[in-house]
Amino acid sequence: MRHLLSTRDLSRDEAIHVLDVAENMADVATREVKKLPTLRGRTVVNLFFEDSTRTRISFEAAAKRLSADVINFSAKGSSVSKGESLKDTAQTLEAMGADGVVLRHPASGAPHVLAESGWIDAAIVNAGDGTHEHPTQALLDAFTIRRRLHGGTQRSSDGAAAHGTARGRDLDGVSVVIVGDILHSRVARSNVWLLTTLGAAVTLVAPPTLVPIGIDTWPVDVCFSLDEAIDTVRPDVVMMLRIQAERMSAAFFPNTREYGRVWGLDDARTARLAPDSMVMHPGPMNRGLEISAAAADSARSTVLEQVANGVSVRMAVLYLLLAGQGEGL
Amino acid sequence: MSARTLLHQADITRALTRIAHEVLESNRGSAGLVLLGIPTRGVLLASRLGRILADIDPDFDPASVGSIDVTMYRDDLSRKPTRAPAPTSVPPGGIDGTTVVLVDDVLYSGRTIRAALDAISDLGRPRAVRLAVLVDRGHRELPIRADFVGKNLPSAQHERIFVHLAELDGDDSVSIDSLSTNPASTDPASTAQVDAAAGSTTHGRARP
Numbered sequence: 134m135r136h137l138l139s140t141r142d143l144s145r146d147e148a149i150h151v152l153d154v155a156e157n158m159a160d161v162a163t164r165e166v167k168k169l170p171t172l173r174g175r176t177v178v179n180l181f182f183e184d185s186t187r188t189r190i191s192f193e194a195a196a197k198r199l200s201a202d203v204i205n206f207s208a209k210g211s212s213v214s215k216g217e218s219l220k221d222t223a224q225t226l227e228a229m230g231a232d233g234v235v236l237r238h239p240a241s242g243a244p245h246v247l248a249e250s251g252w253i254d255a256a257i258v259n260a261g262d263g264t265h266e267h268p269t270q271a272l273l274d275a276f277t278i279r280r281r282l283h284g285g286t287q288r289s290s291d292g293a294a295a296h297g298t299a300r301g302r303d304l305d306g307v308s309v310v311i312v313g314d315i316l317h318s319r320v321a322r323s324n325v326w327l328l329t330t331l332g333a334a335v336t337l338v339a340p341p342t343l344v345p346i347g348i349d350t351w352p353v354d355v356c357f358s359l360d361e362a363i364d365t366v367r368p369d370v371v372m373m374l375r376i377q378a379e380r381m382s383a384a385f386f387p388n389t390r391e392y393g394r395v396w397g398l399d400d401a402r403t404a405r406l407a408p409d410s411m412v413m414h415p416g417p418m419n420r421g422l423e424i425s426a427a428a429a430d431s432a433r434s435t436v437l438e439q440v441a442n443g444v445s446v447r448m449a450v451l452y453l454l455l456a457g458q459g460e461g462l
Numbered sequence: 463m464s465a466r467t468l469l470h471q472a473d474i475t476r477a478l479t480r481i482a483h484e485v486l487e488s489n490r491g492s493a494g495l496v497l498l499g500i501p502t503r504g505v506l507l508a509s510r511l512g513r514i515l516a517d518i519d520p521d522f523d524p525a526s527v528g529s530i531d532v533t534m535y536r537d538d539l540s541r542k543p544t545r546a547p548a549p550t551s552v553p554p555g556g557i558d559g560t561t562v563v564l565v566d567d568v569l570y571s572g573r574t575i576r577a578a579l580d581a582i583s584d585l586g587r588p589r590a591v592r593l594a595v596l597v598d599r600g601h602r603e604l605p606i607r608a609d610f611v612g613k614n615l616p617s618a619q620h621e622r623i624f625v626h627l628a629e630l631d632g633d634d635s636v637s638i639d640s641l642s643t644n645p646a647s648t649d650p651a652s653t654a655q656v657d658a659a660a661g662s663t664t665h666g667r668a669r670p
Contacts, residue, residue: 150546157531157547166584169534199534300549452534457544 136248136257137450139266140327145303148330152276153300155442155449159280161198162445172201175232175455180222181260182208182238187416187440188260188270192235195447201455204231219243223252231255233455241265241319256454264317270415271323273446275331277435278304278370280442281411305332310362312338312396313374313423316345316385320415321374325353338362340396342385359396363405371406372413373398373424393422403428411435464639465624469613471634474596477612478507481594482514484610489561492522494589496557498530500566500578501548505529506627507596508565526553530564530585535577550581557586563610567625569595572606597636599623 140148161167177196179189189205196203206226219238226234233256236244241263248257261267283299309328315321315337328335329352336354337344348355356362363371376392386392393399398412403425406412412424412433420426429436469477489495492515499508512527533539533547564578575593582591594610599617615638617623622639626632 154547157534157549160550164585168584170580171534171539453544456539458541 135454136244136259137268137454138244138248138257138259140268140271140323140330141266143268143327143330145330145332148272148275148327149301149303151272151446151449151453152279154453155272155276155446156300158198158448158452159442159445161448162441168198168200170200171452171456172196172199175201176204176230177201177233177235177451177455178204178206178226178229178231178255179235179260180206180226180237182236182243183261184209185237185261187443188237191440191443192258192260192269192447192451194444195451196233198444199448199451201233201451204229219247220250220252223247223250227253227255233258233451235260237261239263258450258454261319263319264322265319266323266326267319268323268327269443269447269450270320271327272450273439273443274320274324274372274413274415275304275327276442276446277413277439278307278309278328278333278411280438281435282307282369303331304328307333307370308336308366308368309333309370309372310336310338310359310366310368311372311374312359312362312398314343314377314385315339315348315374316343317377318374324372325351329353336362336366336368338396340386340392359398359402363402367407368410369407370411370413371398372415373418375415375417376419376423389422397423397425398428399425400427403431403433406433413439415439465637466640467635467637468615469597469636471628474612474634474636477596478510479514481610481612482511482518485511485563485592485594486515486519488592488609492519494560495522495526496553496560496562496588497527498552498557498562498564498578498582499528500564500574501529501531503625503627503630504564504566505548506629507567511563511565511594523553526555526560528552530578530581532574532577532581535580537573537577550585552585557582557588560588561590561592562588563592563594565594567596567627568623569593569598569606569608569611570601570623572602572604575606576604596625597623 161169179192181189193203235258236247237260242265243262244257244259247253259266259268279299279302283302311321311324325335336356338356338359341357344355410433412428413435414424416436418424418429420429486492497508497512499505508527512524515522516524528551531548531550533545562582566574582588592609595608596612597615598608598611599615601619617638624637626635628634
């Protein structure tokens with residue numbers, strides 16, 4: 134595969150390979166010199182047609198740690214706001230010699246168009262397209278779960294570094310509950326495909342109005358009550374999704390306070406989770422709405438690990454797509 | 463494939479024991495000594511060397527044996543399909559001010575060692591870096607030489623050298639394949655293919 138467009142077409146072995154390479158990249162972050170010369174002379178363009186700070190700087194940090202040159206291109210204040218098409222933008226980047234394009238776009242399928250059109254030769258990484266997929270977010274979530282469960286690099290009592298505790302492992306038998314706006318969430322979609330490919334059991338929890346049509350064809354269970362899911366599934370991982378006010382064109386629930394009361398992870402629900410369970414959130418969090426401050430700051434919370442792991446996983450993706458000759462993942 | 467075995471298990475053990483003594487001699491003891499193996503088989507050789515050193519000199523700290531992955535530092539990354547990197551593990555004390563002995567199975571073009579030197583400089587600043595290899599087969603493309611050599615094996619460039627270690631391959635041997643001048647004639651199930659999949663261990667692929 135030359136591009137990373139979705140997690141749906143990643144095989145189990147490909148996904149584990151990406152996570153294993155990310156373990157190497159995570160080791161780099163603990164060193165004195167946090168930089169590798171691997172992508173020296175390669176150019177990565179962050180092409181963002183939607184506002185994003187964390188994903189963009191995460192990709193930027195990842196590319197820079199691999200010594201690639203990074204060009205940030207955001208639609209605001211650019212030729213796109215003057216009416217330039219995706220095709221012309223792509224051809225401009227091609228002419229500038231971009232080796233990789235990290236694309237975020239409000240339209241589902243835009244990265245696919247860019248990859249298939251022949252307008253540009255570069256490897257395309259989907260950094261979120263509409264309500265379709267956000268593959269690197271799912272990869273970093275899977276990486277975070279795997280590290281918490283099986284450990285990253287650990288040192289035994291005699292000081293020898295023990296590797297391979299997490300390497301090569303999948304997520305067989307892990308139960309994951311994803312709570313929130315499934316309808317509009319590309320994070321949820323990417324996670325459903327990736328986590329089930331890796332062997333996890335996924336339960337989606339949402340108000341009926343925020344469950345997409347056709348969900349019965351997804352390899353998941355659906356539950357409309359968070360309380361019921363916590364008590365019956367006994368989840369290892371609870372992943373809270375952000376309420377995306379910007380994507381809500383209609384009234385999907387009466388008001389945010391009611392949403393928070395019924396589907397939010399409040400202090401009482403957090404207390405009922407197993408002690409070694411994880412609370413995840415892709416960020417940015419609406420504290421007090423979908424997640425309480427206590428849950429977000431507890432030892433169960435992986436929010437900051439997810440940010441750190443995001444850089445490692447994106448380094449792995451960029452390395453696998455850009456370093457070699459052709460092949461990719 | 464007609465491979466000729468040049469070193470047997472006893473030869474390899476003798477060579478490693480001699481290298482261990484030479485390392486201790488040149489370092490005047492085991493103080494500040496760190497062994498870093500280059501994956502895949504260099505790591506196995508480094509841990510064997512570490513055990514021999516610990517037998518000879520009780521002061522040698524067995525924890526000062528690690529591995530250093532050089533994949534990210536190679537100069538041929540963009541010419542080949544993407545390689546899977548192996549873990550790097552550095553002894554808990556780090557490598558600043560130590561004498562690092564790099565350990566690899568075969569020294570050929572010297573490009574792997576060049577990459578390893580770059581990798582080391584990103585990990586810290588050792589007092590000195592030495593190189594120990596089981597086999598030196600010549601054909602250097604860079605001004606690099608080994609300080610400790612198990613066996614010099616003058617070879618032609620079209621020949622292939624195979625290092626087998628018991629931990630990975632079931633037996634200990636170093637063999638040379640003299641006849642496969644044409645890579646296409648190689649049996650696809652041969653060690654060469656298996657080794658290429660496991661890492662950088664066939665020392666004789668045609669270079670661009």
